[in-house]
Amino acid sequence: MTGTTPNDTLVATDIRKTFRRSNGLFSPASETRALKGVSFEVTPGEIFGIVGESGCGKSTLARILVGLEEADGGSLALGARTLFGPGAPTVSAVNRGIQMVFQDPYASLNPRMCVGDAVAEGLAIANVPRAEREERVAETLSLVGLTPQDARKYPFQFSGGQRQRICIARALVMEPAFLLADEAVSALDVSVQMQILNMLLDLRDRIGVSIIFITHDISVVDYLCDRVMVVYDGEVVEFGEKTAVLDHPQNAYTQRLIQSVPRL
Amino acid sequence: MKFDFFNLKFILGGLLLGLVLFLAIFGPILTPHTANHQSLMDSLVPPLSEGHILGTDHLGRDILARMISGARVSLAIAGSVVLISGVVGVLIGALSGYLRGTWDLVTQKIVESFWAFPPILLAIAILAFFGQSLTNVILALTIQRWIPYSRMARAQAMVLRSRAYVEASSVMGGGLAWILRRHILPNLMASAIIVGTFSMATAILAEASLSFLGLGVPPQIATWGGMLAEGRSYITRAWWLAVMPGVGIFITVLSLNLLGDWLRDQYDPKKNLNLV
Amino acid sequence: MPGTEPAEAEKPVFSARNLSIFARNGQKRIRIVSDVSFDIAHGEFFALVGESGSGKTMIARAIMRLLPRHMLEVEGELSFQGRPLADLPEAEMRKLRGGAISMIFQEPMTSLDPLMPIGRQIEETLEIHSDLGRKARLDRIKELLSEVRFAEPAKTAMLYPHELSGGMRQRAMIAMALANNPTLLIADEPTTALDVTIQREVMEIIYRLKEKHRLSVLFISHDLSLVHQYAETVGVLYGGVLMESGPEEKVIGRSAHPYTAALLNCVPRRRIGDERRSGIAGAVPSPLEWPPGCRFKDRCEYAGTDCAAGSIPIEERDGDWTIRCLRPLT
Numbered sequence: 001m002t003g004t005t006p007n008d009t010l011v012a013t014d015i016r017k018t019f020r021r022s023n024g025l026f027s028p029a030s031e032t033r034a035l036k037g038v039s040f041e042v043t044p045g046e047i048f049g050i051v052g053e054s055g056c057g058k059s060t061l062a063r064i065l066v067g068l069e070e071a072d073g074g075s076l077a078l079g080a081r082t083l084f085g086p087g088a089p090t091v092s093a094v095n096r097g098i099q100m101v102f103q104d105p106y107a108s109l110n111p112r113m114c115v116g117d118a119v120a121e122g123l124a125i126a127n128v129p130r131a132e133r134e135e136r137v138a139e140t141l142s143l144v145g146l147t148p149q150d151a152r153k154y155p156f157q158f159s160g161g162q163r164q165r166i167c168i169a170r171a172l173v174m175e176p177a178f179l180l181a182d183e184a185v186s187a188l189d190v191s192v193q194m195q196i197l198n199m200l201l202d203l204r205d206r207i208g209v210s211i212i213f214i215t216h217d218i219s220v221v222d223y224l225c226d227r228v229m230v231v232y233d234g235e236v237v238e239f240g241e242k243t244a245v246l247d248h249p250q251n252a253y254t255q256r257l258i259q260s261v262p263r264l
Numbered sequence: 265m266k267f268d269f270f271n272l273k274f275i276l277g278g279l280l281l282g283l284v285l286f287l288a289i290f291g292p293i294l295t296p297h298t299a300n301h302q303s304l305m306d307s308l309v310p311p312l313s314e315g316h317i318l319g320t321d322h323l324g325r326d327i328l329a330r331m332i333s334g335a336r337v338s339l340a341i342a343g344s345v346v347l348i349s350g351v352v353g354v355l356i357g358a359l360s361g362y363l364r365g366t367w368d369l370v371t372q373k374i375v376e377s378f379w380a381f382p383p384i385l386l387a388i389a390i391l392a393f394f395g396q397s398l399t400n401v402i403l404a405l406t407i408q409r410w411i412p413y414s415r416m417a418r419a420q421a422m423v424l425r426s427r428a429y430v431e432a433s434s435v436m437g438g439g440l441a442w443i444l445r446r447h448i449l450p451n452l453m454a455s456a457i458i459v460g461t462f463s464m465a466t467a468i469l470a471e472a473s474l475s476f477l478g479l480g481v482p483p484q485i486a487t488w489g490g491m492l493a494e495g496r497s498y499i500t501r502a503w504w505l506a507v508m509p510g511v512g513i514f515i516t517v518l519s520l521n522l523l524g525d526w527l528r529d530q531y532d533p534k535k536n537l538n539l540v
Numbered sequence: 541m542p543g544t545e546p547a548e549a550e551k552p553v554f555s556a557r558n559l560s561i562f563a564r565n566g567q568k569r570i571r572i573v574s575d576v577s578f579d580i581a582h583g584e585f586f587a588l589v590g591e592s593g594s595g596k597t598m599i600a601r602a603i604m605r606l607l608p609r610h611m612l613e614v615e616g617e618l619s620f621q622g623r624p625l626a627d628l629p630e631a632e633m634r635k636l637r638g639g640a641i642s643m644i645f646q647e648p649m650t651s652l653d654p655l656m657p658i659g660r661q662i663e664e665t666l667e668i669h670s671d672l673g674r675k676a677r678l679d680r681i682k683e684l685l686s687e688v689r690f691a692e693p694a695k696t697a698m699l700y701p702h703e704l705s706g707g708m709r710q711r712a713m714i715a716m717a718l719a720n721n722p723t724l725l726i727a728d729e730p731t732t733a734l735d736v737t738i739q740r741e742v743m744e745i746i747y748r749l750k751e752k753h754r755l756s757v758l759f760i761s762h763d764l765s766l767v768h769q770y771a772e773t774v775g776v777l778y779g780g781v782l783m784e785s786g787p788e789e790k791v792i793g794r795s796a797h798p799y800t801a802a803l804l805n806c807v808p809r810r811r812i813g814d815e816r817r818s819g820i821a822g823a824v825p826s827p828l829e830w831p832p833g834c835r836f837k838d839r840c841e842y843a844g845t846d847c848a849a850g851s852i853p854i855e856e857r858d859g860d861w862t863i864r865c866l867r868p869l870t
Contacts, residue, residue: 053735054706066435094437102428110429112450118429121446122436159823167432174436189591190762190806191839194819197808201816216735219765223808223817243810260740262765264792264807 008079010042010098010178010210015074017060034060036234037074042178047204047211049225049242051218053257057234058214062182065212066100067093078177094122098212099171103183105163109155115141115166116151122174140169143207145199161192165199172209179203180212185220197224218261222246230254267530277522284516288339291332299333299486301325308502319504321494325486327508334488334509337481338516341398342467345405346460352406353413354456358448360414361421362440368418375411383408384473391479398481405470409463416455421448454531461524465517472513488512551622552579553756554603554724558616561598561607561780563827570827573598573780575616575851580724580773583754585747587767587788589803590777593824596760598780600728603758604643605633620724639669642717646729648709652701658712659685659697662719669720684715688745707738714745721753728760743770764807768792776800779824779835786861796861796868798843799836834865842867 017035034057042048052058063069065076067090075085082088083096099122102108109118117124119140120133128136138148144165155163164184171179181200185193197220203209213224221228221242228245230238230253237251249255268274287294297316303324311319311327318327360368378386387404394400424430430447438446474480475489483490488509495505561573573595580586590596601607602614605625618625620641628636637643645651653661659681666677685693688711701709710730717725727746731739747770750757761767767774767788774792775785776799784797795801802820811817822839825831834852837843847866855863 053737068431068435092437093435100432100435102432104428108428108432110427110447110451113429113446121433121438125433125437125439125442161823170432170436189824190764190803191591191820192823194806194808194817195821198816198819217808218736219808222810246810256737260736262740262743262763262769264765264768264804264809 007044008081008177009044011077012041012065013039013075013077013085015039015061015064015076016072017057017064017069018072034234035064035071038231038234038236039074040229040236040239042210042212044177045204045208045210046226047200047213047224049221049228050212050214050231051216051221051228051257052231053216056231058231059182061231062100062180062212062214065096066098066180067091067096068100094125094174097177098180099174099176099178101164101167101171101179101181101184104187105160105167106187108167109163111155114152114154115146115158118155119151119166119170119173121170136173137169140173141166143172143203144169145195159192160188161195164188164192164196168196168199168203172203172207176209178210178212180214182214183216184213186215186217193220200224218246218258219263230257271526271529273522273526273529277519277526280515280519281523284335284339284512284519287332288335291329291335295326295328295332297326297329299325299329300484301329308498308505310502311504311508318508319502321491321505322498322502327491327504330486330491331488331508331512333486334491334512335516337485337487338468338471338513341401341405341471341481342464344402345409345467345471346464348402349406349410349463350413350456350460353410354417354449354452356410357414357417357419358421358444358452361418362425362444362448364422371414375414378408378411381408383470387470387474388477388479391474396479396482398485401471401474401480404474405467409467412459412463413456416459417452420452420455424448424451458524458527458531461520461527465520465524468513468516468520472509550582552581553584554580554618554620554758556599556603556616556618559599559602559618560615561595561602562613562615564611564613569613571780571830572612572827573602576775576777576780576782577616578773578775578782578785580756580758582723582756583750584773585750585757585759585771586773586775587759587761587771588775588777589761589764589767591762591803591824593779593827594777595780596777597728599777600643600726600758600760603726604637604641635669638665638717639720640722641724641726642720642722643726643728644710644713644717644730646732648706648713649701651713652709654701657698657700658704658715662697662712662716665716665719680719681715684718685712687718687749688712688715689741690715705738707734707742710734710738710742711745714742714749718749718753722755724756724758725750726758726760729762730759731766732762739766746770764792764804776803779830780827781835781864782862783836783865784861784863786857790858790861794870796857796863796870797865798840798867798869799865801869802840842869 014037015035016037019032019034020029022029038061050058050061060069064071071084076083078097084090116137119137123133123136137151141148141150146162146165158166185196188196200211201224204211215221225242227240228242229236230245232253238245238249238254245254246258249258306320306324307322309316309320311317313319316326318331320326356371360371386408390404390407391400424447430443433443433447471480472489475487476493478493480487480489491509492506498505557577559573559576560571563570563572576599588596588599603618607614662681662684663677666672666680672680681697682693685696690696690711704712731742734742746757749755759771771788773786774788776783776791776797778799783799784791791800792804795804805817806819820839831838831848833848833850834843837847852864852866855868
């Protein structure tokens with residue numbers, strides 16, 4: 001597989017998003033400020049953790065980064081290239097070089113599509129010739145610990161952990177510079193979770209892909225990430241090296257969050 | 265997906281529908297008579313008579329031959345109606361469920377206004393306006409029949425659009441046509457087939473009703489509904505004139521409903537509920 | 541025999557003896573839970589830990605006799621305060637459920653009536669299980685709600701379930717479960733759907749109530765860290781078999797069973813340098829594909845040919861620690 005090593009830093013600046021919900025004709029629309037100006041950067045080859053509890057805006061942020069949702073304000077740039085932002089044309093999702101892995105391995109794969117087709121989907125959309133597609137699918141499946149023979153099987157023949165591997169393969173086949181995993185191990189059994197975490201570490205070491213790992217689980221961040229950003233109520237409350245943030249949290253919320261985690 | 269073929273609904277429905285299909289396809293081989301050949305000498309011959317297994321009508325026409333013609337008309341009309349309305353309905357519904365917004369708003373209003381008409385009245389109006397012909401009967405029956413498909417497709421597309429695999433597809437550059445073709449439509453097919461089977465049964469009934477009212481296909485084509493209408497006045501003297509087409513309609517509708525029921529059971533997620 | 545009772549100790553509140561649960565699948569009879577035995581003493585916090593498919597939820601439901609009988613068969617003996625639960629007529633069982641044995645679930649919304657205020661729902665269980673008058677019932681509701689740390693119990697009682705957050709709902713569920721002074725509280729993954737900060741609140745409440753009322757708790761979880769923090773006794777399930785059980789400091793602290801040890805090794809924590817935690821290879825097989833002998837043997841790094849030979853005997857240590865393994869680690 002050709003390297004996916006990113007050379008550029010991903011810089012997000014002041015990303016804002018407000019959801020409006022109309023409450024009918026006679027009452028004013030209600031507003032939820034999901035993101036109140038979030039800025040951060042992810043450097044090439046690092047594993048960057050975004051931690052927060054439900055409703056803090058971390059999933060909205062993920063959707064904005066990959067282009068499933070549009071930000072109301074702020075900008076995103078990969079090196080010198082602006083992905084979206086004021087005065088610049090918005091780069092389409094597929095051209096951003098950020099691919100996503102979702103939380104629920106059971107909803108992430110079309111039950112009527114065989115694994116090979118699922119993994120090759122992005123290539124098929126881009127009209128890559130069939131022979132090349134098959135070759136790259138086989139390579140990528142071995143990269144995530146599956147066999148090229150698995151390409152002919154259907155999702156129901158796989159366990160949750162294997163499905164998550166398939167989803168990671170589907171993302172990697174696009175050769176993204178950044179892999180964005182939104183709670184990608186939360187639905188898995190602990191024994192399988194550790195396999196996937198180790199695989200992500202290996203992938204980073206072997207092909208140099210940067211990983212943005214979104215989670216609510218501090219212990220996973222502690223295992224996996226290099227740097228971490230804590231999000232609370234749409235704002236970044238703490239940001240920095242993992243060891244610094246987790247061992248010496250400065251913010252009151254971060255302190256409470258870390259204290260709440262049961263430890264072995 | 266494992267289908268349970270050893271099932272009363274499937275076996276009975278399949279046999280009955282097979283019988284009707286067999287008649288429609290190979291019927292002409294079974295009887296020397298044609299549907300419209302009159303022979304006043306042989307009028308009102310009862311069933312099981314020499315040369316006329318199902319008897320003849322008041323003009324001496326062979327009932328079996330007319331039944332076969334009726335089966336062909338019914339199945340052809342109902343089949344085309346189901347196919348056209350299915351394709352149209354599923355596409356419209358899938359689009360409104362996936363796109364939401366203006367398209368959805370507009371199609372929903374159309375659906376609601378179509379729904380406000382009593383179906384048979386709308387069909388009568390169309391036939392009165394455009395005249396009687398095979399295509400117009402198909403048009404008249406299709407005009408409302410796409411709606412159940414579109415409702416089903418819309419509801420399912422709305423769920424499917426937020427599935428992670430659909431979102432993943434759009435992150436990988438999948439456009440509207442791609443996502444519809446690869447993700448939404450394949451996952452709608454099962455439900456569409458079930459809706460189609462039931463819809464076929466009601467289409468056959470509707471076609472028979474129109475023919476009964478004299479509004480169906482042109483009168484020179486023998487249909488079950490038309491035979492029923494003609495036989496009505498002889499019901500006391502020659503019961504077979506009305507009963508035979510009635511049985512034809514009954515068997516066809518019953519078989520389709522049985523098969524539809526069976527299909528629905530097969531796709532019911534609760535079927536495979538066994539906790540392991 | 542498993543779990544011989546300590547001679548001088550009081551009788552356990554709850555005991556399971558050789559509990560097996562079978563699922564019927566057409567003509568087949570599939571063993572989902574095999575030969576599980578454990579006791580819960582008065583005021584004891586007992587945790588059943590396991591991954592998906594371990595049968596932990598099935599066991600909780602079997603205790604409450606909430607399993608659909610035409611699909612699942614229960615064998616072995618479950619007894620509560622010395623009385624076998626299987627012999628109780630349904631009417632008595634109903635009295636026990638929500639009375640002396642009560643249960644809380646992962647998703648409280650499924651067990652709360654969305655059309656009824658919280659207070660009214662608690663009152664209903666009081667009406668069914670107690671003979672308190674109206675005034676006494678209202679006082680009790682306020683008392684219960686303040687026990688689960690609602691600052692304004694009278695106000696909370698008027699709220700509908702959808703007006704509460706996830707954590708508040710779970711606390712309301714706990715208040716409801718406690719309404720009739722239960723002896724045994726079964727908590728099935730009560731905090732899995734909650735954020736960690738809220739999880740801590742809820743766990744603290746459960747723990748404090750246990751201490752205060754000498755409540756026995758059967759806590760079902762997949763989270764070893766949580767179990768380590770709160771449980772006194774731990775049973776580790778895998779594939780419907782109780783692999784290891786005993787005091788927390790022995791099972792988690794000195795794990796003798798390779799599965800327990802491997803499971804502990806799966807809990808993420810900080811890596812030093814390039815270190816990797818080993819985890820467990822493979823995935824939990826489906827009940828249809830369980831290997832003969834030890835069910836963990838295909839994933840176990842210590843397994844030998846004898847592990848497949850037949851059912852694995854239980855080894856007992858110190859009278860309170862059981863290990864179902866031919867090659868215990870310690």
